[in-house]
Amino acid sequence: xxxxxxxxxxxxxxxxxxxxxxxxxxxxxxxxxxxxxxxxxxxxxxxxxxxxxxxxxxxxxxxxxxxxxxxxxxxxxxxxxxxxxxxxxxxxxxxxxxxxxxxxxxxxxxxxxxxxxxxxxxxxxxxxxxxxxxxxxxxxxxxxxxxxxxxxxxxxxxxxxxxxxxxxxxxxxxxxxxxxxxxxxxxxxxxxxxxxxxxxxxxxxxxxxxxxxxxxxxxxxxxxxxxxxxxxxxxxxxxxxxxxxxxxxxxxxxxxxxxxxxxxxxxxxxxxxxxxxxxxxxxxxxxxxxxxxxxxxxxxxxxxxxxxxxxxxxxxxxxxxxxxxxxxxxxxxxxxxxxxxxxxxxxxxxxxxxxxxxx
Numbered sequence: 500x501x502x503x504x505x506x507x508x509x510x511x512x513x514x515x516x517x518x519x520x521x522x523x524x525x526x527x528x529x530x531x532x533x534x535x536x537x538x539x540x541x542x543x544x545x546x547x548x549x550x551x552x553x554x555x556x557x558x559x560x561x562x563x564x565x566x567x568x569x570x571x572x573x574x575x576x577x578x579x580x581x582x583x584x585x586x587x588x589x590x591x592x593x594x595x596x597x598x599x600x601x602x603x604x605x606x607x608x609x610x611x612x613x614x615x616x617x618x619x620x621x622x623x624x625x626x627x628x629x630x631x632x633x634x635x636x637x638x639x640x641x642x643x644x645x646x647x648x649x650x651x652x653x654x655x656x657x658x659x660x661x662x663x664x665x666x667x668x669x670x671x672x673x674x675x676x677x678x679x680x681x682x683x684x685x686x687x688x689x690x691x692x693x694x695x696x697x698x699x700x701x702x703x704x705x706x707x708x709x710x711x712x713x714x715x716x717x718x719x720x721x722x723x724x725x726x727x728x729x730x731x732x733x734x735x736x737x738x739x740x741x742x743x744x745x746x747x748x749x750x751x752x753x754x755x756x757x758x759x760x761x762x763x764x765x766x767x768x769x770x771x772x773x774x775x776x777x778x779x780x781x782x783x784x785x786x787x788x789x790x791x792x793x794x795x796x797x798x799x800x801x802x803x804x805x806x807x808x809x810x811x812x813x814x815x816x817x818x819x820x821x822x823x824x825x826x827x828x829x830x831x832x833x834x835x836x837x838x839x840x841x842x843x844x845x846x847x848x849x850x851x852x853x854x855x856x857x858x
Contacts, residue, residue, distance in 0.1 A: 502559045502581045505533040510588060510607035511659045511673050511689075513739045514711070517604055522739035524701060525592065526709055527655065527675040527687055528607055530563065530579070537563060540685060540709060541677030545569045555760035558582050558753055567596045572707035574599055577607075580753035585609075587749050594709055606746045610659035610673070616641035619672065619690050621697050623717030631728050637699075637717050644674065646686075653680030661745050671742060678705065686715060691738070693731060696720040700735050 512525030529538040537544040546569045553560040559581040567574045576599060577590035588607035591599040616639050625634040625646075635647045644651040654676040661669050675687040687709075688701030696719045703715035713735070716728055 501556055502583065504559050504561065504581055507531040507533065508586055508609045509612050509655065509657050511610045511657055511671055512605065512607040513743050514592065515604045515743065517600060517602055521736055522743050523711065523713065523736065524687060524689065524739065525605060525607070532561065537565065539573060541679040542572060544571055552578070553757050553760065557760055558756040560757060575605070577605065580750065582753055582756060585749050587746050587753070589746065589750055606743045608659055608661065608742060608746055610657035613656050613658050614642050616644070616656055619697055621719040623697070623699060623719055624723070625715070625717040626728065627703060627715055629712055629714055631716060649683065651676045652682055661742055664745065664748060669738070669741070671738065685709070688715060689735065691731070691734065693727065693734070698731055700731050
C-alpha cells in the first residue's frame, strides 16, 4: 500500500550548534503536504518549494525549502522522510538572513497534537533571561493556560512519543504560542518532572527572531532547589540529543529503505530492459527467419519458374524440330511423288511415241 503523504504534520524540532555539538530546542514547524504550505513559529512561509525526491511503497522523500530573501524570518533546506511507522525531517535551518550552514543542523520528528494538558496542570513559578531572574507565574488548568494572569490564546500542544535505541519509550510534550495568535509574546516550552515537581524550559521572545539559548523556565516547586535550572537545562539538552540520535537512527533506516527501493527499482528496470531486449532479439530473429524463408521460397519459386521455362523451351524446341522434320518428310514425299509422277508421265509419253513409230 502506498504511503499517504497528503497530510498536515506538526513537528517538535531541534537545532544543533555545529561547533559545540550541543542540541537545543528549534522552531515549531507545521507542514501541510496536501496544500504545500509551511508555518514556522505561527507565521506562514512565503514561496515554499516542495519536490518529491523518492516515492516508493516503503518510503517517500519530499524536499521542502524556502528563502529569507522572499520575506521570511528564516531560510531552510529540509528533507522529509515518510515511512509506514515514522515521519522525520533533517536538513539545514537558519533564522534571520544568514546563509545556511554547510552541514545539517536541523532535526524534526512528527508529533501528535492534543488538547489534553491534564498531566501538566499546576501553577508554575517562572524565571526569565539567561540568568533566570524571578518573573511571574504560569498556570495550566487543562485546557486553559494563563501567563501573568492573562489567558494564552491559540496555543498548540504536541506530544511526541519516541522509542530510544535501547527500547526505552519516552514522551516529549511541548506547548507553543505566538504573537500572531493574539498573545503578548512568542513562547515554546517543553515539560518534564524533576524531584516530584513539574518543570518546563524553553524560549520566550518578541518579534521574529527566536533565541538560540533557553531563557524561560518554570517549576511547581514552592522553593526551587539549588542548581535546578542548570540540571533542567542539562536534562533537556540530553533529552534533545537522545531524540536527535533516534532521529538519526530513523534517518539511517530511511536511507537504507530508500537505497533498497532504488535498487529494487533499478533491478526491475534492468529486468524490463533485458526482457525488452530479449523480446526485440527474438522478434528480430523471428523476422530474419521469416525473411530467410521468404527469400528461399522466392529463390525456389524463381528456380522452379526458370526450370519450367527451360523445360517449356526444350519442349517447344523439340516440337519445332518435330514440325520441321515432318515438313521435310512431307516435302521429300511430295518431291518423290512428283518425281515419280513425272517419270511415270515421261514413261507413258515415251511408250505412246514408241507405239506410234512401231506401227
